[in-house]
Amino acid sequence: MRVLVADPLDEAGLERLRQGGVELDVRTGLPRATLLSRIGEYEAVIVRSETRIDAEVVEAGRRLAVIGRAGVGVDNIDVEAATRRGIVVVNAPEANTISAAEHTLAMMLAVARRIPWAHHALAQERRWERRRFVGVQLAGKTLGLVGLGRIGSEVARRARAFGMHVLAYDPYVVPERAAETGVELVELEDLLGRSDFISIHCPLTARTRHLIDAERLRRVRPGAYLVNCARGGIVDEAALAEALREGRLAGAALDVFAEEPPGDNPLLGLPNVVVTPHLGASTQEAQSAAALAVAEEVLRVLAGDVPRHAVNVPAISPDRWAWARPYLDLGRRLGRVFTELFGLPPAGRIEIVYRRELAHAPESEALTAATLWGILSPITPEGVSMANARLLACQRGIEVVESHSRPSGDRPGQEAGPAMLVQAQLGGQGQTVSVGGDLGPERRPRLLTIDGYRVHIEEPGHLLVSEHMDRPGIIGTVGTLLGRHRINIAYMQLGRDRPGGQAVMVLGVDGPVPEDVLRQLRQIPDLWNMRAAEW
Ligand SMILES: NC(=O)c1ccc[n+]([C@@H]2O[C@H](COP(=O)([O-])OP(=O)(O)OC[C@H]3O[C@@H](n4cnc5c(N)ncnc54)[C@H](O)[C@@H]3O)[C@@H](O)[C@H]2O)c1
Ligand SMILES: O=C(O)CC[C@@H](O)C(=O)O
Secondary structure: OEEEEEEOOOOOHHHHHHOOOEEEEOOOOOOOOHHHHHHOOOOOEEEEOOEEHHHHHHOOOOOOOOOEEOOOOOHHHHHHHHHOOOOEEEEOOOOHHHHHHHHHHHHHHHHOOOOHHHHHHHHHHHOOOOOOOOOOOOOOOOEEOOOOOOHHHHHHHHHHHHOOOEEEEEOOOOOHHHHHOOOOOOHHHHHHHHHHHEOOOOOOOOOOOOOHHHHEEEEEEEEOOOOOOOHHEEEOOOHHHHHHOOEEEEEEEEEEOOOOOOOHHHHOOOOOOEEEEOOOOHHHHHHHHHHHHHHHHHHHHHOOOOOEEEEOOOOHHHHHHHHHHHHHHHHHHHHHHHHHHHOOOOOOEEEEEHHHOOOOOHHHHHHHHHHHHHOOOOOOOOOOOOOOHHHHHHHHHEEEEEEEEOOOOOOOOOOOOOOOOEEEEEEEOOOOEEEEEOOOOOOOOEEEEEEEEEEEEEEOEEEEEEEEEEOOOOOHHHHHHHHHHOOEEEEEEEEEEOOEEEEEEEEEEEOOOHHHHHHOOOOOOOOEEEEEEOO
16 A cells, blocks of 8 residues: 655654555655646545645545545545545544644734734844833733634633633534633624634635635724634635734734745735744644544555544544444444345335444444445445445435334334344345344444344354255255365354244355355255355
8 A cells, every 4th residue: 555645744653654564655745747647656645734635636546545634624635526536534633732722822922912023123133122012911801713613612721711701603512512611602793893812713614715804804893813823715815914904903913824835925014913834733742643643544544444533424423432433343344245145226225224222323324324335345345435435325326214213122022133234125026135233242243134034243254145945955065065165164154934944044164255166056956045245
C-alpha cells in the first residue's frame, strides 16, 4: 500500500505509518500538475490545509481508499466527490482543540492590548511609547462565539476564567449544553449587537461562507473586535476591511484568510489588524497528536477496518466506540455472507432487523452502512466502502429497510432471535432468505442462523453452505470429494428441521474452494444450493 504525504506532517505520524508497513512517499508542496499525474499511484493521501483535494484530484486518484486530514477542517477536500467514489475521508478532530483555543485567546489579548504594534515600536524602532499603546481589558466584557463546538467551548471556558460574559450562536447546540459551559445561547443578530469581542468557531461550509457579511458587520456593536481563527471564507474580507477602515470595528485578529497565503489582501496593511499565518494548530503537541491520529485512521481504513473519525461515514460517539466496533464487524460479515449465499434480491428490498441490545442502539445508521458495505463487497469489492454503500445500494435500486423489534422476541413469550438479521424476499414466490448473528461471550461476531436454521460459526474463514435431504451417505460423499481435492474440512455443522427432512450443511474449510470442485459438489444427488462463502 502506498501513502502520499502531501503537506508537512509531524514525525510521530510518519513513524506510525512506517510501523504500519505502508510505503511512504513524503512530497510536500507538489505542483498541482504533478499531484494530478501522480495521485493515481497511491491508496492514501494525507494533507493539512495547504493541498486541495478537489473533484479533479479525487477522480485522478483511481486507487485511493482514504484521504487523511491531519486536523479538523476538511474544506480543502471535496468530500462529496470522495464519497461518490467510496473514498473514506478521515480527520483528527480532537488533536488541536486546545491549541486552537489557546491561539484564539492569544489573538484576542494581542489585539486588545496592542502587543504586536508595541513590540514593533520598541524592538524594531527603539521607541518607548507607553501612552500610544493603551488597550482594553477582557474582564467584564462580552464575548460572542459563532460556533460552540470543541474549540468554541474551550474558548468559552478560558474566557470565563478571564471574567468575560460569554454568548454563543450555534443552531445545532441546545441551550442546556450551552448552559453547562456557562454560555448564553442567542441568535446571531443578538450576538453581533451585544458582543465586545466576536470570535468565529464554526466550519466553512456552503452555509457559513460569508456568514459575517457587510450587512451583519453593520449590526456589530461599535468599537467591537473580531477574531477569526476558524476559516477566512466565513467572513467577507472586503466588508471587514471597510468596517475596520471606517472605525466601526476597533480591531481584528486573523489567523485565517479566504486565500492562503493571502497575497495582497487589504486586511494585511491595516493598522488595527493582527495577523498570523494559520498558526492555530501549530504547537508541538497538536501537530504530533494530529499526525498520530490521522496515521492511525489511515492505517485502519487500509486494513479494511472502520475508522473512528470519518467525516463521510455515519458517526459513533467516542464513548460508544468500543461497544459498537464489533457490531460493525458483525454487520459487515452478515452482509457479505448474505450476498455470497443468496445474491442481491431481485425484488430490490433488503430488511435489516435490529433486536435485543441493538433494538434501540443509536448506532443503527452506522451498522446499516457497515452491513450494506458487506452486502455490496462481493459485487464491487474495490469501489465500495462505508462511505458510499448507501448511495451505491440506492443506485442499484435496492431499498434498505431498518426494523427495530422488541428487546425480547418479536412476540410476547417468544424466544429472542439473533441480535441482527439480514433478510429479503427472493423472486415472485415470496420465499424469504436470511442470515442472523450476534456477538459471542468474547464479543466476536457469530453467524447464528441461515434461513432460520441454527448454526454457530465464530471462527473467521472459508465456508461451504448447502442444503440437502437428511439421509445417510450425503455428508460422506461431500467429505470424500473434498478429500480427493486435498481440501481440509476444519469443522462441520448441520441444521435440520426434523430427522429425515431438509437440512442445511455448513462446512468450514481451510482455504478457498475452486470453481470446478464446487461444480462437482453441485452434482451430488439430494444436495442443492452448494455455495462458497466467507465468515
Ligand atoms: N486556525 C486553525 O489552525 C484551526 C485549528 C482547528 C480548527 N480550525 C477551524 O475551526 C473550526 C471549528 O473546529 P471545532 O473542532 O470546534 O469543530 P466542531 O465541529 O467541534 O465545532 C463546530 C461548531 O460549529 C457549529 N456550526 C455549524 N454551522 C454553524 C453555523 N451556520 N453557525 C454557527 N455555528 C455553526 C457546529 O454546530 C459545531 O458546534 C474547524 O471547522 C476549522 O475550520 C482552525
Ligand atoms: O494543519 C494545520 O496546521 C491547520 C489545521 C486547522 O486548520 C484545522 O482545521 O485543523
